[in-house]
Amino acid sequence: MNADYIGSTPITSNSPIVKSLESVVDRSTRAHLVVAEKGAVSLTSPVNIATISSPFYSYLNIAYTGGQCANRTPICLIAVPLIVPIAMRRHSMAYEVPPLPYDYNALEPHIDEQTMHLHHDKHHQAYVTNLNNALERYPDLQDKSVDDIVHDLNSIPEDIRMAVRNNGGGHANHSLFWMLMKPNGGGEPSGRLAEAINQAFGSFAELKDKVNKAAVGRFGSGWAWLVLDKNGRLSVMSTANQDNPLTEGMTPLLGVDVWEHAYYLKYQNRRADYLEAWWNVVNWDEVARRFESSGK
Numbered sequence: 001m002n003a004d005y006i007g008s009t010p011i012t013s014n015s016p017i018v019k020s021l022e023s024v025v026d027r028s029t030r031a032h033l034v035v036a037e038k039g040a041v042s043l044t045s046p047v048n049i050a051t052i053s054s055p056f057y058s059y060l061n062i063a064y065t066g067g068q069c070a071n072r073t074p075i076c077l078i079a080v081p082l083i084v085p086i087a088m089r090r091h092s093m094a095y096e097v098p099p100l101p102y103d104y105n106a107l108e109p110h111i112d113e114q115t116m117h118l119h120h121d122k123h124h125q126a127y128v129t130n131l132n133n134a135l136e137r138y139p140d141l142q143d144k145s146v147d148d149i150v151h152d153l154n155s156i157p158e159d160i161r162m163a164v165r166n167n168g169g170g171h172a173n174h175s176l177f178w179m180l181m182k183p184n185g186g187g188e189p190s191g192r193l194a195e196a197i198n199q200a201f202g203s204f205a206e207l208k209d210k211v212n213k214a215a216v217g218r219f220g221s222g223w224a225w226l227v228l229d230k231n232g233r234l235s236v237m238s239t240a241n242q243d244n245p246l247t248e249g250m251t252p253l254l255g256v257d258v259w260e261h262a263y264y265l266k267y268q269n270r271r272a273d274y275l276e277a278w279w280n281v282v283n284w285d286e287v288a289r290r291f292e293s294s295g296k
Contacts, residue, residue: 094142110277127170134163169242186280200234214238226254
């Protein structure tokens, strides 16, 4: 992180350093001071104000040229140039990668820890970064949920529609994907979901076979899905790249990622082996919750 010394303001452990990010804007000067704190801190030495050349101030962790936090709690003391539009600062990171609901190694041996790190921290983060960049000039769109955006891609300005389709879809798909897996998962669904599956496909084994065929048969990269179609019926489908069933008016209940980054470190080109292992981590509780919440 590049910081240039612009002056010294001693801050002791008794200083009131918690301030609202938006309340300290000073339009009359070239820069304004932003002080952001995460958690209570105890400072053991003075902290110097620094300037950071980035509008993403809410994501900066520590920015000072001197001083230490006794408990290493991140603090931001930033002078942000006003040439960065205030709207951009407010919306510059409209979407974030959600944390995994389990440890990176929790899905072992079926999904390996290294793949989870790369998949979640690198690939998913890239989709989110690219989506935020695409929406940078459209603050009104940043207030929508990513599912709403993916559901109505025709309303997205044409100049960014493909970027939003790819990266918004990537964000929506992966945010759901993490929730659809859990440690000690797998087995078979139960209750109303199981009844609906038996009615639609004849048996759980038939559903599994259809999903596997859709996933293996997807040329290149994409996803296989169990969805509720427009008529409220269970159906299996696949989508290319990061397309989401929401765009076609369907409700995704279960989805499996068959991009190579989801499995190549452990399974190489053996997509079928990856799929067989993946069924052991399916979170049927979450699938059932989504089914019940659909009201079908």
